[in-house]
Amino acid sequence: MLTVDDVTFAYAPGAPVLSDVTFHVPPGQVVAIVGRNGAGKSTLLRLLNGLYQPESGAIVVNGNATSDTPVHLLARSIGTVFQAPEQQIFNAKVIDEIAFGPKQLGLTGKALDERVADVLQRIGLAGEAETHPLDIDASARRMVAIGSVLAMQPPVLLLDEAQRGLDKVAIDRLATIIADEKARGTTVLLVCHDMDFVARNADRVLGLAKGRLAADRPTEAFFTDAALTAEVGVEVPDMVSLSAALGLAPTLSPERFAAAWMARNEA
């Protein structure tokens, strides 16, 4: 569970980069935060994991107010995969990188081994457990960084452009991981410029424009509102642009697209 209430933040006095931002995300929901470059996404993310404090308003992560929870304790509630996550890697074996976080949480013995084995399998690297993270390809290395956060089982998971640089197989694997986390009741936030990835994985979209929350809609309702996507300044997924190009009602659903296409051809 994540609660952001009326949050305003400025780097310089009198020049807020986020103003009056309010949203709540329940457990088991996947929310994408989208917007133009400079809209305030990374700033919001740093507020959520307690690296910055709001000028006004409040943020509560899994029952912990960011204003009075030290960042290292907050990290137990909110796991962040930063952009360029491979820079978070510092162990000499893939398995040690995955085990590091759970060990810090006090896991030992069978519980630790099972947790690590499960994550290695989920990130597709069970066969590379003993390999040095620098000896696997960039996509796999990124999966190691994602796995090291998953291994902590945070109730809130922030993925900042985690799909960027992944190969096709790894992107599918990440989609499965997101779906599994959702099923486990994790609150998942994606900061993402890839609108096809957002359309495929998010239940809901928050659109930031000039530091304000311009959109808070279910994913399909967001992407099929041309005025809103223009205001937020994002591309629409291929399925929506294809529907529009063919003069069909915009949709993210291949089934609805096919039904509309066939109905028109039969008419």
Ligand SMILES: Nc1ncnc2c1ncn2[C@@H]1O[C@H](COP(=O)(O)OP(=O)(O)OP(=O)(O)O)[C@@H](O)[C@H]1O
């Ligand atoms: N450390 C900083 N000091 C001063 N201004 C900053 C700082 N970091 C970001 N900004 C400014 O705050 C605004 C929001 O930036 P932010 O990085 O949060 O946007 P973003 O949506 O994440 O952009 P991008 O998609 O390019 O990552 C921008 O105007 C940016 O120039």
